[in-house]
Amino acid sequence: MKNRKRLNQTKIISVTSGKGGVGKTNLVCNLAYCFASMGKKVMIMDADLSLGNVSVVLGLAPKYNISNVLYGDKQLKDIIISDKNGILVLPASSGIPELSNLTEMQKMTLMTRFGDLLSDIDMLLIDTGAGISSNVIYFNLAAGEIMVVITPEPTSITDAYALIKVMSTKHGQKNFSIILNMAKNEKEAKSIYKHLSIVADKFLKVSLSYAGFILYDDNISKSVIMQKTAMELYPESKSASCFKKLAYDIISKNENDYSDGNLQFFFNNLFKNERN
Numbered sequence: 001m002k003n004r005k006r007l008n009q010t011k012i013i014s015v016t017s018g019k020g021g022v023g024k025t026n027l028v029c030n031l032a033y034c035f036a037s038m039g040k041k042v043m044i045m046d047a048d049l050s051l052g053n054v055s056v057v058l059g060l061a062p063k064y065n066i067s068n069v070l071y072g073d074k075q076l077k078d079i080i081i082s083d084k085n086g087i088l089v090l091p092a093s094s095g096i097p098e099l100s101n102l103t104e105m106q107k108m109t110l111m112t113r114f115g116d117l118l119s120d121i122d123m124l125l126i127d128t129g130a131g132i133s134s135n136v137i138y139f140n141l142a143a144g145e146i147m148v149v150i151t152p153e154p155t156s157i158t159d160a161y162a163l164i165k166v167m168s169t170k171h172g173q174k175n176f177s178i179i180l181n182m183a184k185n186e187k188e189a190k191s192i193y194k195h196l197s198i199v200a201d202k203f204l205k206v207s208l209s210y211a212g213f214i215l216y217d218d219n220i221s222k223s224v225i226m227q228k229t230a231m232e233l234y235p236e237s238k239s240a241s242c243f244k245k246l247a248y249d250i251i252s253k254n255e256n257d258y259s260d261g262n263l264q265f266f267f268n269n270l271f272k273n274e275r276n
């Protein structure tokens with residue numbers, strides 16, 4: 001009962017995209033850094049299960065990963081590692097193609113064991129893979145907020161629309177947040193959001209909310225090479241101020257927005273999908 005109460009307070013946010021390489025992993029790691037600096041207990045689930053990058057971006061070398069849970073004798077709690085800033089990471093594997101599409105049994109195994117893990121976590125950030133694979137859909141359905149990352153490139157916008165279309169028409173998901181990464185400025189970000197939002201509303205009857213933007217910043221690729229977050233290495237950079245603002249906005253949002261971001265919600269969705 002104590003766990004259940006606590007679960008409802010865990011904000012579960014998935015960071016996803018149609019197109020690959022739009023900056024999901026960097027966004028997740030930098031947001032996690034911000035949340036940890038704000039005193040929040042934060043966990044990242046690397047849900048790009050077969051090609052995980054979170055550990056690389058944070059400079060971690062996990063001994064075990066999700067494959068040891070699904071194919072070995074490890075429990076989820078055994079594979080969690082912490083970086084020196086207190087960010088907890090549930091590492092994905094690298095190079096196990098079977099994990100790109102979890103079986104129903106594997107999904108159940110993971111999720112039924114998730115409850116205890118979240119008992120003292122304030123924020124769970126799920127870094128999904130790109131595309132519209134069943135894993136991406138599945139992990140997005142587990143989240144209370146689905147944050148779709150786009151860039152100014154038309155291909156990223158088209159692919160985001162495709163993901164939103166699948167999630168709304170096939171899975172009844174009607175609310176998404178949009179974040180514009182690699183933006184030139186705020187005006188560009190808002191204009192692209194507005195166009196996408198009008199189309200999604202008209203053709204999909206989907207409501208898109210504007211989460212914010214991250215400016216294009218060369219410091220981000222430099223930080224990836226150093227295997228640390230841009231927030232840590234370049235706290236005064238232009239992207240760092242965007243990450244901070246975004247993290248602050250997420251925290252300040254009404255708690256009720258996340259009330260369905262818990263395992264009960266997850267299971268409801270799971271079984272609804274099974275019936276369809």
Ligand SMILES: Nc1ncnc2c1ncn2[C@@H]1O[C@H](COP(=O)(O)OP(=O)(O)OP(=O)(O)O)[C@@H](O)[C@H]1O
Pocket residue numbers: 017019020021022023024025026027048053128129130181182183214215216217218220221222224239
């Ligand atoms: N705001 C930004 N400004 C400049 N470069 C950026 C920005 N955000 C991300 N990048 C760069 O874009 C590349 C892709 O970033 P990242 O790996 O985070 O994307 P991803 O969406 O997680 O990719 P994948 O779909 O492969 O998982 C990296 O080289 C990173 O340095």
Ligand SMILES: [Mg+2]
Pocket residue numbers: 024025026048053127128
């Ligand atoms: Mg990634």
